[in-house]
Amino acid sequence: AIQLxxxxxxxxxxxxxxxxxxxxxxxxxxxxxxWYQQKPGEAPxxxxxxxxxxxxxxxxxxxxxxxxxxxxxxxxSLQPEDFATYYCQQFKEYPLSLGGGTKVEIK
Amino acid sequence: EVQLVESGGGLVQPGGSLRLSCAASGFRFxxxxxxxxxxxxGKGLEWLGRIRDEAHRYTTExxxxxxDRFIISRDDSKNSLxxxxxxxKTEDTAVYYCARDRIVGGAFFESWGQGTLVTVSS
Numbered sequence: 001a002i003q004l005x006x007x008x009x010x011x012x013x014x015x016x017x018x019x020x021x022x023x024x025x026x027x028x029x030x031x032x033x034x035w036y037q038q039k040p041g042e043a044p045x046x047x048x049x050x051x052x053x054x055x056x057x058x059x060x061x062x063x064x065x066x067x068x069x070x071x072x073x074x075x076x077s078l079q080p081e082d083f084a085t086y087y088c089q090q091f092k093e094y095p096l097s098l099g100g101g102t103k104v105e106i107k
Numbered sequence: 108e109v110q111l112v113e114s115g116g117g118l119v120q121p122g123g124s125l126r127l128s129c130a131a132s133g134f135r136f137x138x139x140x141x142x143x144x145x146x147x148x149g150k151g152l153e154w155l156g157r158i159r160d161e162a163h164r165y166t167t168e169x170x171x172x173x174x175d176r177f178i179i180s181r182d183d184s185k186n187s188l189x190x191x192x193x194x195x196k197t198e199d200t201a202v203y204y205c206a207r208d209r210i211v212g213g214a215f216f217e218s219w220g221q222g223t224l225v226t227v228s229s
Contacts, residue, residue: 001171034215036152043204043219044144044152049212087152091214094168096142096154 002026002090006099012107017078021102023071023088032092035064035073038101039084047086048073078104109133109218111205116223123195123227129188129205129220137161137183140208142216143190145201153201155179157214158188195227 003026013019023033031051036044046055048064051071061076075082083106088099115127129141140163143155156169158179167179178191188205202224206216 032213034213036216038152043221044216045219046215046217049209049215049217055217089152089154089215095170096157096168096214098144098152098154101151 001095002097004088004090004097004099006088006102010103012105013078014107015078015080019075019078019104021073021086023099025069025090028068029090029092031067032090033071034089036087037084111218111220113205113220113223116225118226119195120229121195121197121227124193127190127203127223131186136186138210141188142206143179144204144206147201197227200227201225
């Protein structure tokens with residue numbers, strides 16, 4: 001099974017900061033990666049799929065990159081509504097798997 | 108508007124069974140593969156399994172942690188997805204989400220329900 005390791009597990013940032021979250025796969029997954037945002041008490045929300053394609057309606061300050069085993073999610077200028085937990089997910093093969101999450105907190 | 112509404116959660120004893128439902132509306136349910144994902148209290152997301160559409164003979168995939176204990180089914184005539192859970196363990200305590208896959212593209216989750224809480228405890 002493919003393991004996804006996210007780093008850091010948490011970070012503190014200020015409004016306006018550029019934030020980068022990393023997801024590393026235990027084996028190559030091409031670009032078969034998605035990113036989700038989850039706020040407390042809410043269901044996750046799809047942000048990015050195919051490693052770098054922005055889901056409709058997601059602000060352009062979010063971007064994704066990477067291929068193979070190393071991926072990043074970047075928020076170019078953090079907004080108050082972006083404080084949340086972010087998860088990566090691989091869909092290269094079964095079983096599908098998700099990373100452990102990165103919690104972005106207010107500094 | 109796409110809506111997924113889970114129900115059927117509650118308190119169940121270890122070793123017990125429970126069936127969760129997910130009512131879909133606002134889209135052509137029969138066209139989509141569907142998934143179940145759970146989240147234990149204070150923990151991350153865990154994919155449980157998926158069911159394909161009729162064209163793919165309703166075939167299923169499962170995570171190792173629930174294979175042989177959980178069964179995913181669907182009733183396209185009722186626009187409903189189900190998760191049949193048996194031999195429940197305390198570690199199955201979680202919020203259970205149903206999620207919709209995109210018709211064209213990979214196995215990622217483009218829409219989610221609000222979740223239903225299952226508590227396994229004596």
